[in-house]
Amino acid sequence: MSNPNPPVTEETHAAGGNINPVDNKFTERLSHVLADLGKNGIFIALIAVVVLFSFLTNGILLRPQNISNLVVQNGYILVLAIGMVMVIIAGHIDLSVGSVAAFVGACSGVFAVQWGLPWWLSVILSLVIGALVGVWQGFWIAFVGIPAFIVTLAGMLIFRGLALVVLGNANIGSFPTEYRALGNGFLTNLFGEFELDPLTLGVGAIAIIALIVQQVRTRRGRQKYGQDVEPMAWFITKLVLISAAIGFFAYSLASYKGIPITLIILAVLILVYGIVMNRTVFGRHIYAIGGNRHAAELSGIKTRRVDFWLFVNMGTLAALAGLIFTARLNLAGPKAGDGFELEAISAAFIGGAAVQGGVGTIGGAIIGGLIIGVLNNGMSIMGIGIEWQQVVKGMVLLLAVAFDVYNRRRSGS
Amino acid sequence: MTTNILEMRGITKTFPGVKALSNVTLEVARGEVHAICGENGAGKSTLMKVLSGVYPHGTYDGDIVFENEVVEFKDLTDSESKGIVIIHQELALSPYLSIAENIFLNNELKGRNGLIDWNKTNFEASKLLARVGLKENPTTKIMDIGVGKQQLVEIAKALSKQVKLLILDEPTAALNDEDSDHLLDLILHLKGQGITSIIISHKLNEIKKVSDTVTVIRDGKTIETIAKADVTEDRIIKDMVGRDLEHRYPDHTPNIGEELLRVEDWTAHHPQDTSRVMVDKVNLNVRAGEIVGIAGLMGAGRTEFAMSLFGQSYGSKITGKVFLRGKEIKTRSVAEAIDHGIAYATEDRKTYGLNLIEDIKRNISMASLKKLEKYGLVHDNEEYKVANEFRSSMNIKAPSVLVKTGKLSGGNQQKVVLSKWIYADPDVLILDEPTRGIDVGAKYEIYSIINRLAAAGKGIIVISSELPELLGICDRVYALSEGRITGELPVEEATPEAMLKLMTMEKPR
Numbered sequence: 073m074s075n076p077n078p079p080v081t082e083e084t085h086a087a088g089g090n091i092n093p094v095d096n097k098f099t100e101r102l103s104h105v106l107a108d109l110g111k112n113g114i115f116i117a118l119i120a121v122v123v124l125f126s127f128l129t130n131g132i133l134l135r136p137q138n139i140s141n142l143v144v145q146n147g148y149i150l151v152l153a154i155g156m157v158m159v160i161i162a163g164h165i166d167l168s169v170g171s172v173a174a175f176v177g178a179c180s181g182v183f184a185v186q187w188g189l190p191w192w193l194s195v196i197l198s199l200v201i202g203a204l205v206g207v208w209q210g211f212w213i214a215f216v217g218i219p220a221f222i223v224t225l226a227g228m229l230i231f232r233g234l235a236l237v238v239l240g241n242a243n244i245g246s247f248p249t250e251y252r253a254l255g256n257g258f259l260t261n262l263f264g265e266f267e268l269d270p271l272t273l274g275v276g277a278i279a280i281i282a283l284i285v286q287q288v289r290t291r292r293g294r295q296k297y298g299q300d301v302e303p304m305a306w307f308i309t310k311l312v313l314i315s316a317a318i319g320f321f322a323y324s325l326a327s328y329k330g331i332p333i334t335l336i337i338l339a340v341l342i343l344v345y346g347i348v349m350n351r352t353v354f355g356r357h358i359y360a361i362g363g364n365r366h367a368a369e370l371s372g373i374k375t376r377r378v379d380f381w382l383f384v385n386m387g388t389l390a391a392l393a394g395l396i397f398t399a400r401l402n403l404a405g406p407k408a409g410d411g412f413e414l415e416a417i418s419a420a421f422i423g424g425a426a427v428q429g430g431v432g433t434i435g436g437a438i439i440g441g442l443i444i445g446v447l448n449n450g451m452s453i454m455g456i457g458i459e460w461q462q463v464v465k466g467m468v469l470l471l472a473v474a475f476d477v478y479n480r481r482r483s484g485s
Numbered sequence: 486m487t488t489n490i491l492e493m494r495g496i497t498k499t500f501p502g503v504k505a506l507s508n509v510t511l512e513v514a515r516g517e518v519h520a521i522c523g524e525n526g527a528g529k530s531t532l533m534k535v536l537s538g539v540y541p542h543g544t545y546d547g548d549i550v551f552e553n554e555v556v557e558f559k560d561l562t563d564s565e566s567k568g569i570v571i572i573h574q575e576l577a578l579s580p581y582l583s584i585a586e587n588i589f590l591n592n593e594l595k596g597r598n599g600l601i602d603w604n605k606t607n608f609e610a611s612k613l614l615a616r617v618g619l620k621e622n623p624t625t626k627i628m629d630i631g632v633g634k635q636q637l638v639e640i641a642k643a644l645s646k647q648v649k650l651l652i653l654d655e656p657t658a659a660l661n662d663e664d665s666d667h668l669l670d671l672i673l674h675l676k677g678q679g680i681t682s683i684i685i686s687h688k689l690n691e692i693k694k695v696s697d698t699v700t701v702i703r704d705g706k707t708i709e710t711i712a713k714a715d716v717t718e719d720r721i722i723k724d725m726v727g728r729d730l731e732h733r734y735p736d737h738t739p740n741i742g743e744e745l746l747r748v749e750d751w752t753a754h755h756p757q758d759t760s761r762v763m764v765d766k767v768n769l770n771v772r773a774g775e776i777v778g779i780a781g782l783m784g785a786g787r788t789e790f791a792m793s794l795f796g797q798s799y800g801s802k803i804t805g806k807v808f809l810r811g812k813e814i815k816t817r818s819v820a821e822a823i824d825h826g827i828a829y830a831t832e833d834r835k836t837y838g839l840n841l842i843e844d845i846k847r848n849i850s851m852a853s854l855k856k857l858e859k860y861g862l863v864h865d866n867e868e869y870k871v872a873n874e875f876r877s878s879m880n881i882k883a884p885s886v887l888v889k890t891g892k893l894s895g896g897n898q899q900k901v902v903l904s905k906w907i908y909a910d911p912d913v914l915i916l917d918e919p920t921r922g923i924d925v926g927a928k929y930e931i932y933s934i935i936n937r938l939a940a941a942g943k944g945i946i947v948i949s950s951e952l953p954e955l956l957g958i959c960d961r962v963y964a965l966s967e968g969r970i971t972g973e974l975p976v977e978e979a980t981p982e983a984m985l986k987l988m989t990m991e992k993p994r
Contacts, residue, residue, distance in 0.1 A: 293866050294866060294869075296866070297866040297867075297869055297870050298870075298873075299866070299869055300885070300887075347862070350865075351862040351863050351865065352861060352862060352863060353854045353855060353858055353863060356847070356850075356851075356854055356863060357854075359840075359843065359847070360840055360843070360847075360851050363840030363841070363842050363843050364836075364837075364839065364840040364841065364842075366836055366837045367836075367837055367838055367839055367840055367851070368840070368851070369798065369819060370795070370798060370819060370829065370831060370837050370838070371819070371823075371851045371852035371905070372796075372818075372819045372820040372822075372823040372852050373819075373820075373851070374818070374820060426842075430840065430842050430843070431842060
């Protein structure tokens with residue numbers, strides 16, 4: 073409180089904060105924007121990676137076909153990342169998802185190809201098997217109390233082994249068309265053949281409108297309850313930027329093959345799980361457990377039940393990822409799902425999840441997964457060998473978490 | 486040449502947005518025990534962090550003069566090399582290492598070959614243990630000795646560093662009376678050996694006992710330094726809170742109604758050693774509008790009783806009956822206990838009470854999310870509103886309810902815990918050490934909140950190791966010893982002497 077005019081009375085002191093309202097408002101706004109940027113650092117990182125690789129690949133990265141590929145190639149990792157970030161927020165980890173994906177993929181091969189069951193029945197049965205795998209692991213973790221690291225490390229071996237057993241040391245291949253659509257189908261040409269698919273553009277437009285309506289309603293709701301909201305100018309800027317990104321994305325898809333089925337599955341999952349984590353009691357309980365398990369227990373939260381259902385959910389999502397992957401390759405093989413768990417875990421951590429639990433978001437994990445996807449894709453286009461790709465991805469994971477740790481230490485929490 | 490070993494002059498320390506210390510002056514004479522008092526958040530710890538180099542030179546304004554020499558510490562090691570050692574409230578010992586290993590941690594005694602000389606280490610450690618009056622084998626693991634002894638090990642560790650100025654941050658906060666007395670005697674004993682001590686404490690009787698001088702800090706400023714002869718509890722309290730606290734306990738006119746909770750023959754065993762009885766046939770009741778105290782020494786089974794009752798969150802082989810408004814209920818899980826209208830606010834709010842990485846809002850709603858549920862979704866604006874109401878009604882000092890609870894002071898954290906349970910709207914509230922580690926001003930507020938709850942017809946059970954507190958706020962007090970209720974007195978008859986007699990009553994053997 074260094075006031076140049078010494079005799080400071082109580083009143084001027086109290087009014088000190090409003091001496092220069094214009095200046096103050098500006099700094100307040102600026103700090104809002106900066107805080108927002110800090111919170112969304114991961115989003116900026118994604119943009120930086122995209123920009124970097126558009127240059128390095130001479131724009132190939134952002135070509136319509138490649139954008140479409142980016143989604144389809146990374147769909148299954150993103151599906152896994154959703155379940156993984158939830159598991160991590162609760163303070164656990166799941167190392168088995170790659171093996172589970174392979175196992176379920178193999179089972180679906182038996183159902184759809186060897187037994188010739190209808191594609192939809194095969195899909196449902198496969199998802200049920202995934203859920204049962206989750207029941208098995210969740211039982212050991214939640215009710216016996218064995219650390220998830222151990223249970224899922226065991227699961228990694230068990231389900232990889234079972235995948236091989238089901239396959240009988242051979243690949244199962246040539247799935248029905250409907251099944252294959254899960255991995256490489258497109259929703260397109262409903263209104264006939266056009267240069268730009270009108271359906272895709274329409275969906276993009278609807279998405280933009282829905283986003284704006286939802287954001288404005290949230291903002292109004294918060295204002296009604298006297299909560300702090302971001303400055304109007306920044307709010308609009310953000311909406312315009314995000315709408316532009318969605319618009320570009322929809323345009324790219326429309327000028328290639330339309331909306332990938334994988335993207336539809338993903339969009340539904342992101343929407344549903346985003347709401348689950350933010351707005352439902354179950355989601356809140358996950359955060360509470362990850363933040364302080366004892367306190368959660370003593371607040372009446374049934375921690376074991378939450379743990380159990382988390383792993384059932386993870387098993388189901390791993391099954392879904394297995395289906396998408398198998399459909400994409402049109403082949404259920406013994407090597408499927410190799411290293412998926414590491415990519416999903418990396419996505420969650422790059423996306424800001426905390427190793428100790430309690431912190432993380434679905435959106436963050438998705439963006440983390442996209443960063444990995446862009447790195448993979450960009451480096452492949454540039455012709456960088458797999459060995460260096462691994463080095464780069466490892467460094468990115470390390471630096472992302474280091475940045476996060478540094479940030480948290482600086483803010484003192 | 487002054488007789489002061491330490492002078493801190495005009496210390497000012499600013500954090501972004503907060504002036505934690507403003508022009509603080511502290512003079513400590515050589516060979517004295519100097520007490521520093523102040524409410525939580527007054528700046529005591531910050532001042533000690535400046536002194537010990539945790540906040541290095543350059544991050545604060547002002548001068549530190551130690552042994553007539555201006556010092557500029559870069560870090561903790563720097564200040565330790567000059568003989569300033571700080572012992573924090575949370576002990577910095579490694580539980581799996583031995584006493585000797587802990588004492589010489591990062592200061593290992595090496596032989597000529599460069600390897601650790603274990604014989605010498607243990608020998609030197611036992612000499613240091615003798616100096617602090619601890620009869621333990623230096624090879625005993627830290628986890629196998631009690632908190633009181635661990636505190637002594639910390640002091641032995643300080644002695645091994647040739648300490649000249651020993652700083653103790655709330656040294657007796659976690660100790661029982663016997664251990665506290667021993668520790669305070671040790672401080673006086675070390676004074677006889679020429680070691681100057683600074684002791685930070687909330688406990689006024691303790692300050693009166695050991696200190697030669699008391700400095701009171703409030704809102705980051707030195708209020709006054711008082712010599713021993715002039716120290717009175719009232720004066721210190723007045724300095725600390727900046728106003729007269731005529732009564733340390735708010736007035737409470739009981740308006741007692743029907744019986745709410747009755748517990749019969751409640752027995753619980755140790756969770757691992759299931760043959761050990763921890764709670765032994767406890768019978769008690771609480772009526773609407775009544776504040777009932779449970780007094781007991783450390784280890785009497787107070788928390789064990791409360792937690793075993795609260796959804797069996799402690800113990801094994803639990804038997805007994807619980808009646809709510811005369812009807813028998815089961816409390817097999819915490820959720821069940823809460824559903825029946827029983828709440829328990831823990832004694833250890835950081836470990837068991839709060840999600841420190843989450844904000845105030847979400848901590849308050851944690852036990853009652855169902856109330857905020859609408860169409861299967863949590864109504865988060867309503868949650869914000871509720872939290873804000875509690876922030877003002879409970880006087881939680883924070884700029885907004887979006888502040889993480891880990892950043893609040895002890896008193897405000899406790900208010901968040903209480904808000905959580907008040908929002909759950911129970912009939913019976915069990916408060917375990919509701920004012921532990923909280924400064925005088927906030928204590929008064931907590932007592933007022935307890936009174937308000939009783940006036941609203943809730944039954945309150947208060948567990949506390951501070952007898953004056955129980956006698957000050959309760960209507961009726963139970964004494965607990967070795968897991969048994971050894972007596973029950975209306976507060977008018979509960980003199981400290983009578984209570985202590987009941988609290989120390991041993992089992993007939």
